[in-house]
Amino acid sequence: MKDQLLTGVFHLLIIALMAGLYFILPEYHSGVLARVMVLAVYAMGYNILFGYTGLLSLGHALFFATGMYGLGLAMQHLDVTPSIGILCGLGAAVVVSAVIGFLALRTTGVAFMIVTLMFAQAGYLIILWLGEYTRGDEGFVIQQSQRVLNGVDLSQPDNRYFAALILFAISLLLIGWVVRSGFGKTLVAIRENEERARMLGYNVHRHKWLAVIISGVLAGAAGAAYALLFGYVGATFATVQYSIFPLLYVLLGGAGTTIGPLIGTVFMYYLIDLSSQITSAYLLIAGVALILLTLFAPQGLAGELRKRVFRWLP
């Protein structure tokens, strides 16, 4: 109970900090942060599966793209309102993650990585194959006039920032609650020792499946929000690259910490942003930074903080 309270207060402070930053930062950086918060939600979803349950997926771009296309296609072709579009994106993410989870969880370890990777590739190819509707690699733009949610124009920087913040806040509070619940603690138990968890009477398979669904739906929510806030839907978001991003964000920020995904996303985003201002070989700088972090902070930034200073960090 005390844990729940402490976690809640901590998360509310983070949310307040993110809200405050909007008024302090110049417009360029608040624009970056809006994007970062949406991607952080994606990483937070990934973290539920990777950081808490110990399942390494290489196919999360499929869930991100499912949310994105679920919303995008419905708005583009069925002319639905953004709120219905969001529901379409989330609904599609629930169905796809439930099916993929059911199939992929028949495997473990490296096979799970390969199977999720292959499903995501299949998803990417389907997007290209249905080019008549999806416009393939080129993608399509969601018109500014369509991006009005209950009278709020989401193409405006301030509205966009706070819409991203609301999504981020809901996700963070939800995850804080999940990981402190009995369910979340059981996920950690499965990560730590699956056979022991099973032999304590836990239905390991069902827990993993639910973790895939929660993870997939958060990824889908991020994908839908990305399309709605930034007005573009494209097949790039379904590529392997977008499956690797959340893994990197989570590894850098700290797997199995609630705040790690945000830290990792901010860090990666600015690392690439700043290094590309210095040199065209910015990926080299990013690569070196990644290697250094993996060497000296193997548990990620928030993970190291928890280990060394703040033992209570959720």
Next chain:
Amino acid sequence: MAAVTLLSTSGLTKQYAGLTAVNQVDFELPAGQIRALIGPNGAGKSTFVGMLSGRIESSTGQVTFDGKDITKLPAHRRISLGMAYTFQITSIFASLTVHENVALAARRASGRKVPERVKDALTRVNMADRRTHIASDLSYGHQRLLEIAMGLVQSPKLFILDEPTQGLSSSEIDAFVTLIKSIAGATTVLLIEHNMDVVMATADYITVLNFGEVLAEGTPQEIRDSAEVQAAYLGTSHA
């Protein structure tokens, strides 16, 4: 043996590609008894117990627990019917605290009064003062006791212990014997054990497996005196 049968098997068999590890075992365990399962290495003890707990799928035969046929149930369902199981090789959540290890076991059994039950179980294995320690920092003996506490906290109907005293010091073994005696009656215990002193001190009744079959069953005294059992262990011919 007028008591109610808690667990029984009939014709329980496990074949591994031509090798029969457990062959047609009929076994009955009355509620409340402390039963030791002994036998030389490779006798099929762990395989047999694996089929009881559901970790190993049986080839043929039937397992009945608490009046239900559980032969087809997966392990986690069997555990939730009231079995607890400790592994031959200590299996705990190494990076979690002692408290959380036991709490994970407690919560699955029932969501009520978890902290109190955890404290009680840890007190029974004399580890209440170590509840905030990380499990991997514990000595081997304490890790074994922790795993036993994880079983106790579930208040199981049947507690299966696979070689619990392996690697314990003699004073820890004495404490273990006292502990097992203290849960007798309330809990049925199935104990796989190599240490004959422990077996003789705790068991009400002993089943001896050899080459996957029941070689003998009886009270500790009967087993001690059995020429067949001595032959199986010492490899001497008694004929």
